[in-house]
Amino acid sequence: MPLTPVPDHPTDRHPMSEIVFDHEDFDFETLDEELDVDRQCRSLLQQFFVWLQQQDLTLEQASELAYSADYYLRDYLLDFLRCNPLRPQSGLVRAFAGNWYITRTMEPEYGVLCRHLTAITHLYRYLYELGLINCEALQQIEQEAAAQDYYRQRMESFLALAGDGFAEWDQECTCSELRRMA
Template structure:
């Protein structure tokens, strides 16, 4: 459930404009900013009483989504409030770019992603509407499991139809 951050953490000062990659070289700078923010997320998870192992799992999962997909593949700011990004990740990119895609693995990535966006909302860095869209996309585990199954069932030139159902194109 979405809640604003009231745990008494230090105020998180972020200039969201700094998180927009404009060139390939700039992507390195944005990647570092995201890494720092993910570390803050990791630390706050532990400050709420979560074990280091659980915090590592969630932060690592969020890291894969944020840095490898949103910034590197999509070339977007993590603050760009455009629904559908989680669906593109879990319903297409992860499946195509993983040797043995597993629904249980997607579930872990989505748990970390959901918690990271709750963290952003808690620090008033994204809107409630966008958080709710992210949470909704993260909850569609049966859909993503079906996408994995249908991927393995592709024959002939069926990939195009499979890709169009959940396209990476914006």
Template sequence: MAELCEEAFDVLKVDKRDYVPTTLEDEVRVDKLVSDLLHRFYEEIQLTGMSPEQATALAGAADYFTRDFVVSIKGRSIFDERPGIVRQFAGNWYIVNTMEPLASEIEGYLAGIREFYRFLFGHQLISLKFLQAIESECSELDYYAGRIESFWDIVGDGYNTWERECTLKD
């Protein structure tokens, strides 16, 4: 479980309203804001003693989830506290949009997502309740592995049934 930011780190001052994409042009602006926040995350986790390689892996995973999926595909703010977003990513979007989806790769993404949202909680940018929802969704690796297997088992018109089990629709 994450803790609030230690005194050694400057508390982030963020206007969450700036992270809400409303147009395609806005999405580019929000993408840059999220990128800057991810760089801060990357720097802070290294200051805790994490190696640059580990920090790169976690930040890269969080980057893919936040910028490519949350902002670009879902058109949401990373601070939008609606549960289910990780489940939509790992249980549907990643699988459909990856040539060879692997549970081990999802596991890496989930680790980065979990750590990034712990970072946001540590800076008091998300609620404990939302962090707990994110952590819960990140702990469902067996479910996501099963989704990959069932994706490969789809025959005929079975895709719609598969998609409904973990839909991208809100």
């Protein structure tokens, strides 16, 4: 997956939404706040779906990518890590693709993982264009998502595990450190 060029100047961005989000809209500590953040995520994902269609994707392609972005945002970032999706941290995509998806999917498929990674890069490109993340964060996410050979190797080695090999496999690309940081 090639890295895409990033506009050099904020005026190169064009807002695509009537609803404005702030970083704080995605912070939560209580259950009520978490439910509010979940609603904000659904609204963001609906706008992302429209944006995908404006990028000349078919309705089916946009739907698949929005679904994958939803999985990453709401299942992984919010529910598992309990972190704000507008405050991306280094290593989040790597841990998702190299561990979390593989270990929490009954039969992980490389093609599905690649679709998730494509959705993540599109989602953060959209957030960049809205001015919600900076260029460095976008480039970090794109770089982590582009390591597809590594993720294929991780999936293959997981599926071939036997005996007590999981602990060693898990240590190479773990989610537990990220969960403690979040």
